[in-house]
Amino acid sequence: MSAAPVNDPNMRKLFPLRQRTGTAAFHLSRNAVGMGFDDLNLLTERQAVMLLAEAQWGSTTYMPCPHCGTLDKHYWSGKERRWKCKCCDKRFSVTSGTPYADHKLPLTKLIKMVFTWINGASGKPALQLRRDWNVAYPTAFTLAHKLREGLLRGFNVGVLAGVHEMDGADMNGRRYREKRNRPQGGGGGPKPTVPAHLLKPKVDPETGEIMGPPKPPKYDKKARMPLDRRLLLVIRQRSVSKGKGAVATRVAVALSESTATVTTMASRFASSESAIMSDEDPSYASFSRLFAEHRTVNHSKAFSMPGGVSNNQAESFNWRMRRLVEGIYLGPSNKYLADYAAEAAWREDTRRLSTGKKLRHILGVTLRVGLSEWWRGYTHGHHRDVELLVEGEQTANTRGRKKGWKPKPPR
């Protein structure tokens, strides 16, 4: 008996047993993997410099000098693996003026560590990086955070235009999993103030009963909200081609989902010509005035309303972010929550890039943000002491010793 030919149309119906679509089909396709460790192991130190140069400047010969900014074909020294500026005569390497400046690891190892970091589907813990690469924990930790900083400052920026979906999700802090607007037990938050004009009691004209002041919206929720709970706000742009999901994501962390925070976030990242879809939370009420279109989905009735109105892409991001926070990083501190959110956004937006393209993309984005503002000298005690919120920077509660801590002098 001869085997059936591979391209027999009857055989093709049987396999694969389950037709995979969307991103799942991409991950199983040949296009998902463009580079592996075998390729990176062949990389010499010089080729590593050229890979970073290509990612940063799009060229290995023509680049701006980080000291004076002159764009030229600067002198290359193969021995030093550095360039000498044609204008100011200063020398610079491929990592000068980037978050990787003064790196101690060989560039080949640094690139391989970045490669392992990006290949985790929903994150890669620093401890795992450390075990994989036999480096000190602070090395792995600061590298991962420099990547996050690069993504937050270089990727989570810019205004989107098109059809957006927006949503908020309770993300961190005590009891954040409790059902929205139905808190259980008491919290430590300050009670919201009732506006003075509402405090005047009114007399019901029919019954003559005195009616008390009405509660402002979300009174119960806000009054009982634990102080360390944070809200993740996300805006996602829908792809114009059907079935391709979202193409761009912007994130921010806020203390609460209020008209002020939601509007600040939306006007920072969405153009006024955009159409925004959200749920029926009252904080989005002013959107129909601020943007070209605002449609809402009533979640108590359906996941999606007629006419394609839904914010399921935004909800799906929130779910993945929760998986990252709970499953991989095991409760990151509020102080760095925005950084982790930027990482989740990048992983989402590059989900259909091959491994090689992803590596070049993250290197390009992070190399172009300049020196690291928050992680330079971290192991020497230079820490960022603020939490980045939509409401503005706020002094963060750190988990370590207070600033200015000194050991007690011996008696």
Ligand SMILES: [Zn+2]
């Ligand atoms: Zn120069």
